[in-house]
Amino acid sequence: xxxxxxxxxxxxxxxxxxxxGFHMAGxxxxxxxxxxxxxxxxxxxxxxxxxxxIPYGQLADLSAGSAALQAVVTRLMSREIVxxxxxxxxxxxxxxxxRLAAFLLNISQRMKARGWSPSExxxxxxxxxxxxxxxxxxxxVSRTFSAFAQQGLLQVDRRHVxxxxxxxxxxxxxxxxx
Amino acid sequence: xxxxxxxxxxxxxxxxxxxxGFHMAGxxxxxxxxxxxxxxxxxxxxxxxxxxxIPYGQLADLSAGSAALQAVVTRLMSREIVxxxxxxxxxxxxxxxxRLAAFLLNISQRMKARGWSPSExxxxxxxxxxxxxxxxxxxxVSRTFSAFAQQGLLQVDRRHVxxxxxxxxxxxxxxxxx
DNA sequence: CGGAAGATTGAGCGTAGTCAAACCGAGTGG
DNA sequence: CCACTCGGTTTGACTACGCTCAATCTTCCG
Numbered sequence: 419x420x421x422x423x424x425x426x427x428x429x430x431x432x433x434x435x436x437x438x439g440f441h442m443a444g445x446x447x448x449x450x451x452x453x454x455x456x457x458x459x460x461x462x463x464x465x466x467x468x469x470x471x472i473p474y475g476q477l478a479d480l481s482a483g484s485a486a487l488q489a490v491v492t493r494l495m496s497r498e499i500v501x502x503x504x505x506x507x508x509x510x511x512x513x514x515x516x517r518l519a520a521f522l523l524n525i526s527q528r529m530k531a532r533g534w535s536p537s538e539x540x541x542x543x544x545x546x547x548x549x550x551x552x553x554x555x556x557x558x559v560s561r562t563f564s565a566f567a568q569q570g571l572l573q574v575d576r577r578h579v580x581x582x583x584x585x586x587x588x589x590x591x592x593x594x595x596x
Numbered sequence: 597x598x599x600x601x602x603x604x605x606x607x608x609x610x611x612x613x614x615x616x617g618f619h620m621a622g623x624x625x626x627x628x629x630x631x632x633x634x635x636x637x638x639x640x641x642x643x644x645x646x647x648x649x650i651p652y653g654q655l656a657d658l659s660a661g662s663a664a665l666q667a668v669v670t671r672l673m674s675r676e677i678v679x680x681x682x683x684x685x686x687x688x689x690x691x692x693x694x695r696l697a698a699f700l701l702n703i704s705q706r707m708k709a710r711g712w713s714p715s716e717x718x719x720x721x722x723x724x725x726x727x728x729x730x731x732x733x734x735x736x737v738s739r740t741f742s743a744f745a746q747q748g749l750l751q752v753d754r755r756h757v758x759x760x761x762x763x764x765x766x767x768x769x770x771x772x773x774x
Numbered sequence: 775c776g777g778a779a780g781a782t783t784g785a786g787c788g789t790a791g792t793c794a795a796a797c798c799g800a801g802t803g804g
Numbered sequence: 805c806c807a808c809t810c811g812g813t814t815t816g817a818c819t820a821c822g823c824t825c826a827a828t829c830t831t832c833c834g
Contacts, residue, residue: 428681436688438681450681452674458681478667485660495673496630502680503606503616503628503636509687510614510731514790544812553688558790560814576798576813692822723781736822738782754781754830 419445422467423542426459427550437551439501440464440543442528449498464542509553512591517552518562519590522572526581537584541577597623600645601720604637605728615729617679618642618721620706627676642720687731690769695730696740697768700750704759715762719755 421443429435451457481488530536545556573580607613629635659666708714724734751758
């Protein structure tokens with residue numbers, strides 16, 4: 419991805435679907451399709467975006483001749499597995515507040531890594547999409563945003579978020595042991 | 597893995613851990629460590645088992661010289677990603693009954709693929725481990741087993757399971773819509 | 775026999791889901 | 805310019821599913 423924001427989503431046989439990730443400029447999407455030559459997930463742009471397509475066949479041919487390129491592909495796939503691991507932990511054992519806090523911290527980090535403000539940003543996705551990603555209903559996401567605002571952790575106006583107490587959010591996520 | 601059964605589990609900074617998969621004879625474990633040369637998950641045998649270790653360095657060297665072997669590794673990693681996708685869907689959007697039904701159907705399929713009975717088997721893992729894997733508490737797992745038995749879907753005696761109505765279980769999982 | 779680990783079952787509680795209403799901002803058309 | 809619609813968001817009231825705490829039971833093992 420050159421610029422913009424994407425969501426990727428999985429879908430089941432019965433038609434229901436679930437957001438499996440949000441992607442920002444500089445990231446790579448579509449690693450999941452390498453096995454059976456068919457993607458398990460679809461991707462949708464959440465705003466105007468620019469991408470650079472890498473045909474798998476060509477990538478395979480090139481990396482066959484280059485151990486270095488091959489290692490890069492392997493590392494990217496492995497990183498994707500690690501990313502999914504943390505999402506599984508989130509979905510398997512965290513409360514609504516912990517999930518949203520983890521989500522916001524993740525966005526914050528990625529904004530920072532791109533030279534944007536880590537404490538103030540505009541979310542590109544709807545409450546429903548966030549909920550689908552976090553395994554929550556949209557009402558719960560909305561309520562949790564309000565709760566955070568009330569606790570003085572952040573200021574929210576629809577999709578605009580200003581993180582006031584970053585450490586407070588981080589403490590929330592790490593208090594998962596209790 | 598040559599024989600036996602393993603569980604693999606992730607652990608967070610705070611010490612809590614979650615079962616991320618159960619593995620049976622013929623499967624490969626440890627793909628997640630290829631990126632940073634360090635495994636994100638640990639593995640524990642649930643019964644006597646035989647394994648065959650494949651040092652990553654040697655695998656990397658070999659596959660650098662063989663496009664075919666490289667393709668195999670890539671496909672295995674991609675398959676792991678797909679496997680995790682279905683677990684994410686399970687954790688993100690299924691009820692306790694649906695989760696346990698999906699789990700049992702998965703075990704059943706894998707037993708069948710190995711030439712064992714798909715309808716009667718001995719679980720190698722505790723209720724707590726199943727719960728950790730499915731994002732449920734052990735009591736909920738136990739209760740759901742009892743509920744299935746009462747509904748005539750299966751017979752349970754501790755870790756011994758006999759599936760009576762396979763289609764009934766499958767129907768449960770697919771009714772996840774509405 | 776006594777102790778420990780795992781499993782089952784019960785009672786009560788709490789978090790997140792469901793259903794519903796109201797609100798807000800952006801666009802559209804009379 | 806205002807009325808209207810529409811998608812997304814917020815908030816409220818109520819419900820239900822799964823969690824917590826606790827007791828009991830079984831099996832295994834010293």
